[in-house]
Amino acid sequence: MSFPDILEKVGSVGKFQVIHILLLALPVLFLASHNLLQNFVAVVPDHHCRVRLAMNGSGPANATTALQAEELLRAFIPLDRNQELEQCRVYSSPRWHLLDPNATWRNTTEYDTQICTDGWTYNRSQFKATIVTEWDLVCSSRSLRELAQSVYMGGVLTGSIVLGRLSDRYGRRILLLWSHFLVAVAGTCAAFASSYSLFCFWRFLSGMALSGVILNTFCLSLEWIPTKVRTGVSTYINYSYTFGQLILVGVAYGIRDWRWLQFAVAFPFYVFFLYSWWFPESARWLILNNRADVALKHLKRVAKLNGRGEEGEKLTSAILKSNMEKELSNTKDTYSVLDLFKTPVMCKTACCTMLIWFSTSFAYYGVAIDLQGFGVDIYLIQVIFGAVDIPAKLVGVIMLSYIGRRFTQGTSLILAGSIVIANIFIPKDLEILRTSLAAIGKGCLATAFSCCYLHAGELYPTVVRAKKDVEKGEEPKKDEIPLQGTQTSLMQQSSEPDTPHC
Incomplete structure (x- = not known):
């Protein structure tokens, strides 16, 4: 008898498995919200250099009253190829003659302009605030915008390598609990970060914790179900991530401030952390790590939930060890x-x-x-x-x-x-x-x-x-199921948490 035979006796596809898979899949709905959050919290709105329209007596006396503010900007900001205001440069000195519609316009050179010195003005009609408008991640600092996502993905990679080994050593359940809690805390801290560097730090930890969620969700789901339904369960978790992408659109559409959007996708993980205490540890992992007595308690609990209490009572620690003797000998x-x-x-x-x-x-x-x-x-x-x-x-x-x-x-x-x-x-x-x-x-x-x-x-x-x-x-x-770090460490080096893996 092997572990699948033991699982069959206590009910391999029953009430416990249905509840177990449903609860494990709920956090997957919000994985896409974290992976693709960059698309909404780091939007680059239309912008141009901030200029001081009060001229202290210089320029046309009635300039600010006779002309619209947008038209007045033409005296300070050159136009690009599309006849739109340049986003990163201003004239070295105001060009008042450009306000005259009959004036002859000439091409400007780089020597006629300079980089923005007073910050930027952003179009906030669509987004109230993003990390770009918060920390001016435009023009020469534009690369920092992409860096934020790279840092997050670096956290995903680090978590895949580190947490895979820890999961094999300390168990799936404890790592899942820790990962849910870290996603919630790191996401909340990122939402209230006071600087760009702190935001990147908390995003790194979020990515790292998300790897723990992915890995242990998949392991716990597969290790409590038989092989015959593995494809169906994997497909269900797959689609949970897919529909999570659509949930992200709805949340982002309703919340246009990046801080509250960041908090909104992190808060559900507090709930996931609380109900994750209900999950039992993988019985197979417990047996292979010489904790057959704990595995026996979980198996009896599963048997009771599946209406097979009598079969569960027949199991003993000795039976579990004897039936998995071959597997236990190879774990040495x-x-x-x-x-x-x-x-x-x-x-x-x-x-x-x-x-x-x-x-x-x-x-x-x-x-x-x-x-x-x-x-x-x-x-x-x-x-x-x-x-x-x-x-x-x-x-x-x-x-x-x-x-x-x-x-x-x-x-x-x-x-x-x-x-x-x-x-x-x-x-x-x-x-x-x-x-x-x-x-x-x-x-x-x-x-x-x-x-x-x-x-x-x-x-x-x-x-x-x-x-x-x-x-x-x-x-x-x-x-x-690949149970130990040799296999999981390699498989986890993908940073696409589309389908959780083991």
Whole structure:
């Protein structure tokens, strides 16, 4: 008897599993809110250099009364190619003759202008405040805007590497509790950050904690269900993230101040932290870590909730240990990331998988972040990008089930890459065509991600399998769940928390 047989006795698909999966999937709805928050809290509104319109007697005496303020700005700010006010430069001295409609206008040179010295004026008609308007992340400081998202993604990567190992050592439940709490606290602190550097620091911790949520959500969900329903549960969690993108649009549309928007997406994790105390630890992890007595209590609790109390009472710690003796004996070996490169088969698998993770993540966020670049209303395009994942993931599930993992993985990546490259050569004035191609490409990448999580989990052997199979260079067989740090550390190096992984 193995662990799946033990789980079957206490009810592998019952009331407990339904409640368990539903509660675990709720936080996934808000993962997209954190991953794509940059699109709304870092919007760059129309802006120009701030100028002092009170001229202390210089210039036309009735300038401020006879002319509209916007027209008066032409004497201070040059026009760009589109005959709009320059965003980053002002005239070195006022050009009053430009206020005369009959005056001859001449091109200005760089020597006639200078960079903004008194800050910027922003158009706040659509957004009350963003981190850009808060800390003037424009012109020479524009790169700091992108840096904020890079810092967040660095936190996701760090959390994937660090928390994966901690999860295997200390358990899924305790790491999930800690991650929920850290997301809530770090998100709240980011909302009230007094400086840009503090904002980046708290965003880094948020990204790190989100990795813990992703990892342990998926592990706890899969380790309490049988293999036969794994694909369905994975698909459900997948779609939770997809609908979370649509939730983000609604929240961002209603809250136009970045601080309150940041707080709004962080607050639900206080609730998730409180009800996460109800979750039992993974019984399989407990048994493999010599805590069969605790695992027995959880299994009896599950059996009672599933209406199989009598079957649960028949279980004992001795029965659990004896039935998993083979798996327990194999956990005595220690493993590291280096084990992934010790044999030709595992080395090839590891290198190819890492390349696929990198290319898929890189392309996905290249399309999904900075929606302003498409020249379309960011709320509309976010709805389109979220909605396109619905049919894309459905097609992916069908292909995975009836055609295979490798074909699905390769086809989705080739299509996504071809579409993204083709979009480079589409003129910017063809906004509808560019947006449509980008949406299709993002859908292909969503399919690729769905395959990545499932395929990678099946390619890697678990530490509960005899190590000699790997040392012989045999092809890895499909197994249930990668339980230990060797596997999870590699799989977690994707920064796209679309489908939580183990």
